[in-house]
Each structure stands twice: as C-alpha cells, then as structure tokens.
Amino acid sequence: MSVVKLTLEYDGTEFAGWAAQPGLRTVEGVLSAALDEVYSAWDGLAVAGRTDAGVHARAQVASLQADGGLPVGKAAAALNSVLPGDVVVLSAEAAPDDFHARFSARSRSYRYRVWRGAERSAFERRRSLWWAHPLNEEDLAESAALLLGKHDFCACTPTETQHGSLIRTVSAAAWEN
Numbered sequence: 001m002s003v004v005k006l007t008l009e010y011d012g013t014e015f016a017g018w019a020a021q022p023g024l025r026t027v028e029g030v031l032s033a034a035l036d037e038v039y040s041a042w043d044g045l046a047v048a049g050r051t052d053a054g055v056h057a058r059a060q061v062a063s064l065q066a067d068g069g070l071p072v073g074k075a076a077a078a079l080n081s082v083l084p085g086d087v088v089v090l091s092a093e094a095a096p097d098d099f100h101a102r103f104s105a106r107s108r109s110y111r112y113r114v115w116r117g118a119e120r121s122a123f124e125r126r127r128s129l130w131w132a133h134p135l136n137e138e139d140l141a142e143s144a145a146l147l148l149g150k151h152d153f154c155a156c157t158p159t160e161t162q163h164g165s166l167i168r169t170v171s172a173a174a175w176e177n
Contacts, residue, residue, distance in 0.1 A: 001065035040068030
C-alpha cells in the first residue's frame with residue numbers, strides 16, 4: 001500500500017464534525033464512503049486536526065494508505081466526482097511511507113471571523129459571528145498579543161485524551177480588518 005496525502009476543503013455547516021459518529025453525518029464518514037468507491041483497498045485515514053460540528057476547513061491535510069484504484073494524480077478528480085458538494089479534495093499526492101497527517105503536521109492555523117455590519121449578512125451567517133456593536137480594536141490587539149507563546153491547553157481538553165502533552169506554542173495571533 002502507498003501513502004496518499006489529501007488536501008481538503010469543506011463547509012462544515014451540515015456536519016457533526018470530522019470524526020465518524022454513529023447516525024451522524026461527518027466529514028470522515030463521507031470521505032470514507034468516497035474512498036470506498038475509488039480505491040479497491042485503503043486503510044488508516046488520519047487528519048491533521050479534527051474539527052467540531054459546524055466548523056469549516058481550508059487546506060486540511062489527511063493521509064491514508066491506498067491500494068488499487070486510480071493513479072494518485074487522478075485521485076482528487078475521482079474522489080470529487082463521488083463526494084457531496086460541501087467537501088472537495090483540492091489535491092492528492094503520493095507521500096513518503098512515514099507521512100502521517102496528524103503526526104507529521106508542524107503547525108495549524110485557525111481563523112475566526114466577525115461580521116461587523118449594522119445588519120446581519122445572509123452570506124456570512126454560517127462563517128462569521130455577527131456583532132453589530134462597536135469594537136475596541138486596541139483592546140483586541142492587546143488581547144491577541146496575550147495569546148502568543150507557550151501555553152498548556154489541558155483545561156480545553158477532555159479528561160481522557162490520547163495526547164501526551166497539551167503544551168502548544170502560539171506563534172501568531174492578530175485581528176485584521
């Protein structure tokens with residue numbers, strides 16, 4: 001089996017998050033179903049960072065071991081032909097044998113959006129927090145600066161976790177107009 005690296009984009013509005021859950025629509029679930037249609041055998045689907053319900057992703061990396069099916073250069077088009085419209089494989093490429101989306105990841109980026117219009121936006125309602133009140137941009141910049149550095153995120157994690165360490169380094173945090 002060869003290792004395949006997928007770069008994904010999805011609108012998480014209709015998903016109960018990344019991880020497969022019985023009876024719920026998840027990104028892992030629809031991607032697994034598509035993989036079943038494209039590859040004769042595959043195993044070990046992993047992702048760089050699981051998302052929660054309603055969370056969107058751009059350039060999220062997944063990996064798997066695949067056998068049979070189309071050449072990796074045609075895998076994105078083949079998968080996109082059977083994936084629902086809210087999930088897209090942006091690219092598929094061969095990866096080294098030791099590549100694993102979760103354990104090979106060096107960093108992650110998150111973007112939180114605020115819609116500051118006087119009225120709500122039909123287009124932004126699933127992607128932004130609507131906040132019609134004034135914002136103190138100086139205070140926001142100061143709060144973002146407090147996030148920089150090493151922090152222990154154990155308070156944000158369930159008691160039972162598979163992570164050995166929850167210390168992470170925040171290298172950038174900013175508010176942009």
